[in-house]
Amino acid sequence: MKAAIFDLDGTLVDSAPDITLSMNRLLADRGAPPQEVAFVEGFIGEGARALVAKLFAALDVRTDDLDRDVATYIAYYRANPVESSRLYADAKPALEALHGAGIRLGVCTNKLQELAEIVLDHFGLLPLMSVVVGADTTPFTKPDPRALLHAVEALGVAPQDVVYVGDTVIDRDCAAAANIACRIVDWGTGPAVAVAAQARLARFADLLPGAVATD
Ligand SMILES: O=C(O)COP(=O)(O)O
Numbered sequence: 001m002k003a004a005i006f007d008l009d010g011t012l013v014d015s016a017p018d019i020t021l022s023m024n025r026l027l028a029d030r031g032a033p034p035q036e037v038a039f040v041e042g043f044i045g046e047g048a049r050a051l052v053a054k055l056f057a058a059l060d061v062r063t064d065d066l067d068r069d070v071a072t073y074i075a076y077y078r079a080n081p082v083e084s085s086r087l088y089a090d091a092k093p094a095l096e097a098l099h100g101a102g103i104r105l106g107v108c109t110n111k112l113q114e115l116a117e118i119v120l121d122h123f124g125l126l127p128l129m130s131v132v133v134g135a136d137t138t139p140f141t142k143p144d145p146r147a148l149l150h151a152v153e154a155l156g157v158a159p160q161d162v163v164y165v166g167d168t169v170i171d172r173d174c175a176a177a178a179n180i181a182c183r184i185v186d187w188g189t190g191p192a193v194a195v196a197a198q199a200r201l202a203r204f205a206d207l208l209p210g211a212v213a214t215d
């Protein structure tokens, strides 16, 4: 492994509380009741548009202008991106160790690139990243493999030397379509993802060279 690319929400950062806060402001605008984090987090991972559209559908919230609602949600989130978000367990020390071991690091997320960089910067991870690919960096979003392949290309490593780490079926399917090795974290926000036992990741430190469970 020469490079590791990470999903953001549900993989590096538990951003569900801030996403829920912004979503609840939008729901209030639409006259709908606030929702629990545990409910909202099941919709995270396909980008803001899918989040708003699917949550509205699940709650039977009608809209005559989805674009406006998505823009409003993003504005709320942009105003408050890291109020109650937190890094998962050993993310920082493990990524620093990977970086120190010469492994190139990147992020491929369905969050807008600017917002992803704000969140990564807040947690001190941005300087470790050689590339951040967001929903608006390319014309493609996960699970389209071209989003991930763009990140691989930017890192300048061969696809077979990269591992992609994510938390949802979107990440699993994206990596499979890109023919990139994938690890699915044991934590995260969405529904359980069916992957082989060796494709699971129990802690970031298991990615380190020499770690028992690597590859
Ligand atoms: O759905 C989003 O907004 C981003 O999610 P991701 O970081 O898990 O790709």
Ligand SMILES: [Mg+2]
Pocket: 007, 008, 009, 010, 011, 044, 045, 166, 167, 168
């Ligand atoms: Mg995710």
